[in-house]
Amino acid sequence: MRKLILGLSGNQLKILAVIFMTIDHIGLHLFPGIQIFRIIGRLSFPIFAFTFAEGCKYTKNRTRHFLVLCLFAVLCQAVYTYAMNSLYQNILVTLALSALVIYAFDFAKKTRNFLSYVLAIAVLISVFFICFILPASVGRGFAIDYGFYGVMLPVLCYLGKTKQEKILLLSMGLLLLAPNIGTIQLFSLISVPIIALYNETRGKWRMKNFFYIYYPLHLVVIHFLRIFLNNQNIL
Secondary structure (H helix, E strand, O other), rough: OOOOOOOHHHHHHHHHHHHHHHHHHHHHHHHOOOOHHHHHHHHHHHHHHHHHHHHHHHHHOOHHHHHHHHHHHHHHHHHHHHHHOOOOEEEHHHHHHHHHHHHHHHHHHOOOOHHHHHHHHHHHHHHHHHHHHHHHHOOOOEOOOOOOHHHHHHHHHHHHHHHHHHHHHHHOOOOOOHHOOOOOHHHHHHHHHHHOOOOOOOOOOOOOHHHHHHHHHHHHHHHHOOOOOOOOOOO
16 A cells, blocks of 8 residues: 655646746736736746755766756757847756756865865856856846846755755745845745645656756747737737
8 A cells, every 4th residue: 555645746846836937927928917927927936946956966967967957958048049039048047057056066065175165166156257247248138047046046955954954045045036036026935835845755757858848848839929919919
């Protein structure tokens, strides 16, 4: 007889995050005047940050994970730039930078040598430069989605040793993130009780690459739907 596991698995959290993200993007690109879409969308990134940190913790081949993430980030950025006509960097770029920081600091923690600590600090400074300095130089709407504090959100989750510590650090990160995004971002704290339901299991389905495929696909669908609705004078 199977043991009944209560709560939400990692896969179920990811599905919720995808739903919230889709609602957010529908509101952003199709119904910008309806605020509730954007409010619901604030729940997406914290859940992604939490589950992403969990994935980084359990991944066996970190080099492959990082390279695959970078590949999808580049491909998605090409789609995003075409669909949105902007150099604003997509969320996979944010997560790729998060993974870089996590793996660099974890490597330093395990090896405990001077060069690894220097490397970790260099990575953190580079990410800070990319998020804060580079946008002012490049212009044309270039920015990292959720900025430096968004990059650090999965890092904070990763640093927690227990689920309670991870949720506490996540909550602190969300409070730091909100002033840089806008007051609407405070609604992201509603995601904390949902994440607290995490039962520390992955779930039955293998959804490793689902989000990588769904992310650019839904943006393309929304883009062409917007064109269609504009041509029909609906929007």
